[in-house]
Amino acid sequence: MAQLASALAIMIMGVLGCAAYFYGSNFLLDKLFPTKDRPYExxxxxxxxxxxxxxxxxxxxxVLLLTFYLFYPVIDSFRLSFFDRTGDEFVGLSNYVWLFGSDEFFESFRNNMLWLIVVPTAATFFGLIIATMTDRIWWGNIAKSLIFMPMAISFIGASVIWKFIYDFRSGDDAQIGLLNAIVVFFGGEPQNWITIPFWNNFFLMIILVWIQTGFAMVILSAALRGIPDETIEAAVLDGANGLQIFFKIMVPQIWGTIAVVWTTITILVLKVFDIVLAMTNGQWDTQVLANQMFDWMFRGGGDFGRGAVVAIVIMVLVIPIMIWNIKRANAEMEGR
Amino acid sequence: MADVKLTHVKKIYSNKVEVLKDINLDIKQGEFIVFVGPSGCGKSTLLRMISGLEDISAGTLEIDGQVVNDIPPALRGIAMVFQSYALYPHMTVYDNMAFSLQIAKTSKEDIDQQVRKAADMLQLTPYLDRLPKALSGGQRQRVAIGRAIVRRPKVFLFDEPLSNLDAALRVATRMEIANLKESMPDSTMIYVTHDQVEAMTLADRIVLLSAGNIEQVGSPLELYEHPANVFVAKFIGSPAMNILPCRIEKTGEQTEVSLSAKMSVTAPITTDASEQSKAAFFGIRPEDLSVVASEEEGILSGTVSFIESLGEATLLYVQVPGCEDMVIAKESGTLSIQRGEQVHLSTSPEKMHLFDDNELSYRR
Amino acid sequence: MVASSKRTPLTFLVHATVLFLVVLWTIPTAGLFISSIRDKDQLSVSGWWTALSTSEQRLVARAYEPKSQVQQGDRFEIRGNLLEGGNGEIARFGFSSLKPEAYAAGDVAEMKKGRTLQVNANGDYVLSSPTEWKGSRGQRIFYTAEIPPRFTLDNYREVLSAEGLGQSFINSLTVTIPATIIPILVAAFAAYALAWMRFPGRALLIAGVVGLLVVPLQMSLIPLLKSYNLIGEFFGVGSKTYVGIWLAHTGFGLPLAIYLLRNYISGLPGEIIESARVDGASDFDIFRKIILPLSFPALASFAIFQFLWVWNDLLIAMVFLGNNQEHLVLTGQLRELLGSRGGNWEILTASAFITIIIPLLVFFSLQRYLVRGLLAGSVK
Known part of the structure; x- marks a missing residue:
């Protein structure tokens, strides 16, 4: 109870402090430069x-927070990538030399590329399929809501959920993991799925696809509904069948939205960390860049230089998307 | 109370686009001034500069003898009624009207008295506790006007206040605004519209703008009867005045112009001898043309290529040989004329207009 | 919408496919929930999908101690019930671990020295001996029983108290609530300035915000950790504080918050803001009295985003709040349990469900705002 009370007190103080700044500073400004009952000049x-x-x-x-928490760290990471494990001694390019010479980096880079190809594709694909189909049935909203639900679940929670599905019992014990139970039911051999190199990556990706499909579905569904009915009716009159209407009339009209969904999920994938950490912690050839970076930050007291180098690689991968985003936002603002 | 004076006022946007070029205007206290013009002519920008919502790039704006270029809107003694009403959607009618007084820290009793007085005047008392979304368009418009009234401004600014209303309400609200002006004879009102009927019915004086310039300032009838140039002539009146290119054949107190090889007209307009043989424009309003039986009585003859029967009037689109554009004639009532028929049109000489080759009107 | 939707076979196919996908998407969570309320002995031997059917279990129990024996004629008997009055049916039994299923229920098993053991299907057993039973421990009885489903909240009771999840729950709240409200305040002011105030550098700032939108927050960790250590040293408070993590979440949430809110606020009708300006309101008045109330939908959707994000975050909590028990948030606790109690599914499922229940409640009650926010953020 005491903990609860103190937590509450800290919370209120934090929020009030923030509000007080805005009130106080504006009040002060009005007092310093009054604009009432003074000569016009x-x-x-x-x-x-x-x-x-x-x-x-x-x-x-x-601006202060953005600078301190995002802008300055990007610059400083760049600097640190040329320094040793404590960040005190300049070591030139040796962190980069180490990185490009390490097998672990190539493993995580390969895995990251796999994630980048599979997850956005699968999530967008399923999202589009589900959005199209649920728009036509009366219980579509309930279906959407249920498929959207994993959005609310933490990566770590999702990891537990799926670890339970992939659970493996050796010997003749009954399988309590759903996947193995199904395999056994059809007469197969149960497997310890998350330890099978290479393929285990896909079992981890399924988790993120499971989470992100709902996001893709919601946005694509709104885009689909934004398609003018007349274009579809015109296609029907022109004699197009369902598939032709979907691929030749509907998909081209929401191409922009598909691109947005795709890039949003891509960015998320680059940062994916919790799932790998919780499921395998990079063992059995499942390492990814974000987890590798986290590893180097804390492994054996931490190596800031090597961690920073991995961070720079992630940043470089993100930059094209960043530029595309800024261009899009600028075009939008000019459209206003 | 409040004169408004604009001297060499200009508006130049950062990308060097000049939207208002050297505006000079003197508005007397108690006048109802209407800024009218086609869209993009700068009339709304001019109003917003008077209100203080837009900066003035050059020149001075005086309200009540005081230069107010740098004074914030709230301290200029103005109130504004917006096109979209701009009611605060989350506040009741009462709070909408009280907002400016609350900001000015007026006492609660004064606010209440002001708001109730304005509500009474605009028959809004039963709606004071409603949110704007529960009101009809006309009621919303009245709230917007009420919000302006409670501030007791020296100058009222209206930015196309009727354009969001349907046709029937527009007429009713137009009359309400006219009544409002009647009941507050001392306050100056500046009203922006693109609708010439509103301009004609409401204005003491009309300021007609086009492409950042003032084309003409004058009373509605002055603009109708004596347009300063072709633009004004065509803008005021519906259907627009027929403008026919011509050549001046004879100058003097009576000017003779030729419309084509066969047709010429003599108008009671004085021209200088130096104008001889110059190109000019002959203007005549459709409603001033009437169909006559014989060619001798008329000034123009041609073939009817199109007829529009409006019930109360009939529009004839007449193809006059030698004229590029069709001449429109407006006759009251219905006519038994068929398409393709030859007609002769006549007018009385004092209804004729003549413009020089710079499209400026010759003085009578 | 499409004419083909009137064709019955296709419509049926659509219904079936959607149903299949919905089941596929829901089953993992459902399995977790069902498992978390199952009896822990059943949970470890049978899949959760069998939870509603009876399960066959091989169990072992001890008979009552010899002191409870009763003399019946010339034999000494110990009577009792293996199922302790619970439901279930015993199929086979035995008295040695080598042959746990040697006898069918109802049989009389011959033990050494003329002793016998009889176990009935309802669990009643009789141990009978020509000589007096000795010793202080009861005879072990092995049996295979059909046990009906048992549901219990014991798992929750255990994780909330013994495993420290109750404490973590409060920690999570302490982190999440201010880390949701502070960025909203900060971002709303900034968004208003970027949408409706004129000042030099505005376009650059907007581009900056959009750019920072995609910066991976992993980039920030090392430099920030260094800064936090310095600052903590300076104030002598240590680097892992609640204020520290609030500000970290605020910083990382700001780009999205500013972007979302600016999109919304710049879409509000300009005449309303101008009207307020003519009415004499300063920018601060306009913000407080006009913008904030009118932006409620956008504020709500961002609040939900940020709430879910902070509540579900593991990385920032691990780095800026540390792993000591008194500060551990739910996600961190769950990760610890994954390591230390990896095989104890009754603990893991119950813990996982506790960590996801709040987000799920928020999700289902406020889904409308969440969807609206998503759309405002990505489709234009």
Missing amino acids: QIARNLRTANMVRPWLFLGPA
Whole structure:
């Protein structure tokens, strides 16, 4: 109970402190540069000053936080990648030399590429299929809601759920993992799925596909509903069948949205870490970049230099998407 | 109370586009001024500059003798009614009207008194506790006006306030605004619209703008009867005035122009001898043309290529030989004329307009 | 919508496929939930899909101690019931671990020295001996029984108290609530400034926010950890504090928050904001009295995002809050259990369900806002 009370107190203080900043700073600004009951010239001057300052009062905390938590670390990671394990001694390119010479890196790079190909493709594919089909049936919304549900589950929670499905019992014991039970039911040999090199990657990917399909479905479903009915009706009149309508009329019209879904999931995949950590911790050839980086940060007291090098690789992979995003946002703003 | 004076006012956007070029305008206290013009002419920008929502790039704006270029909107003594009403959707009618007074920290009793008075005036009292979404379009419009009234401004600014209403409501609300002006004879009102009927019915004076320039300032009838140029002539009146290219044949107190090889007209408009043989434009409003029986009585003859019967009037589209555009004639009532028939059109001389080759009107 | 939807076989196929996919997507979670409320002995020997049918179990029990023997004529008997009055049916039994299924229920097994053991299907047993039973421990009886399903909340009771999940639950709340509200406040102000205020550098800032949207937060960990150590040393509070993790979550959540809210706020009708300005409201007034109330849907959808994200986060909690028991959040606790109690599915399933129940509740009650937020963030 005492813990609960102190937690509550900390929470309230944190939130109030934040609110107090905004109130206080704006109040102060209004007091310093009053715009009421003064001569016109003074009002004009004060107003100009206040209008110059106020955006930065509004933006201040956001800019500071973004700088400290995202912008500065990107720069500093770059710097650290040229330093030794403690970050004190300049070692030139030796971290990079080590990275490109290590088998572990190539393993995780290969695995990351597999993830990048399989997960966005599968999630977008299933999302599109489900979105199309659920739009036509009366219980579609319930179906969507259930398929969307894994979105709310943490990666680690999902890992437990799926670890349970992949559970393996040796010998003649009854299998309590669903997958092995099905295999046995059809007369197969039970397997310890997550220890089979190479293929185990796919068993881990299934977890992320399971989580992300709902996201793809929701967005694609909205896009599908945005397609003007007239275009579909026109295609029907032109004698197109269901599949032709889907591939030649509907899919091309939501191409932009598919690209957005795809890239969003791609970014997520690059950061995937929890699933691998919880399922295998990179054993049995399932290492990925994010987990490898985390590993180097803490392994044997941590090696900041090598961890930073892996981080830089992830960053480089993200940059094309970042540029594409900024371009898209700019085009959007000009459209306004 | 409040004169509004614009001197050499300009608006230039950062990309060097000049949307208003050298506007000079004197608005007297108590006047109802309408800015009218086609879309993109800068009329709304001009209003927003007076309100303080847009910066003034050059020139000075005075309200009540005070230069207010750098004064924030709230301190200029103006109130504005927006096209979309801009009611605060999450506040009741009462709170919408009280908002500006609350910001100004007026006492609760004063606010209540002001709001109730305005609500009473606009028959909004039964709706004070409703949210804007529970009101009809006309009621919303009245709330927007009420919100302006409670501030007791020196100058009312209206930005196309009727364009979101349907046709029937528009007429009713137009009359309400006219009544409002009647009941507040001292307050200056500036009203922006693209609708010439609103401009004609409401304005003491119309300011007609086009492409960032003032084309003409004057009373509605002045603009109708004596348009300063072709643009004004065509903008005011519906259907638009027929403008026919012509050549000046004879100058003097009576000017004779030739419309084609065969047709010429004499108008009671004075021209200088130096204008002899110059190209010009002859203007005549459709409603001033009437069908006559013989060619001798008329000034124009041609073939009817299209007829529109509106019930109260009939529009004849007449192809006059030698004229590129069709001449439109508006006759009241219905006519028994068929397509393809030859007709003769006549008018009285004082209804004729003549513009020089720069499209400016010759003075009578 | 499409004419083909009227064709019955195709419609049937669509229904069947969707049903199949829905089952496929729901079953993992359902399995977890059902397992978590099963008896732990049953859970470890049979799949959860058998939970509603009886399960055959090989069990071992001890008969009552010799002191409870009763003399019946010339024999000494010990009577009792293996199932302790519970439901179930015994199929076979035995008295040695070598032959645990030697006898069928109802048989009389001959033991050494003329002793006999009889076990009936309902669990009643009789141990009979010509001589007095000696010793302090009861005879071991092996039996195979059909046990009906048993559901229990014992697993939850255990993980909440003994495994420390109750504490973690509170820790998770302490992290999540401020880490949801603070970024909303900070981002809403910034979003308003980026949408409706004019100042130099605005376009650059917007581009910056969009760019930071995709920066992998792994990039930040090493430099931040160093900074946190320095700052912690300076204030003498250690580097792992709640304030530290709130701000970290705020920093990492801001790009999405600003992006989402700016999209929404810049879509509000400009005339309303201008009208407020004519009415004399300052930017701060406008923000508080007009923008905040009108942006409620967007604020709600971001709040849900951030809540789910923070609650479900493992990485940031591990780095900035550490692994000591008093600070451990639910996800961290679950990961610890995966390591230490990897085989104890009754612990894992119950713990996992506790960590996902709050997000699931939030998800199902506020799904509408979540969907709206997703759409605002990605489709334009």
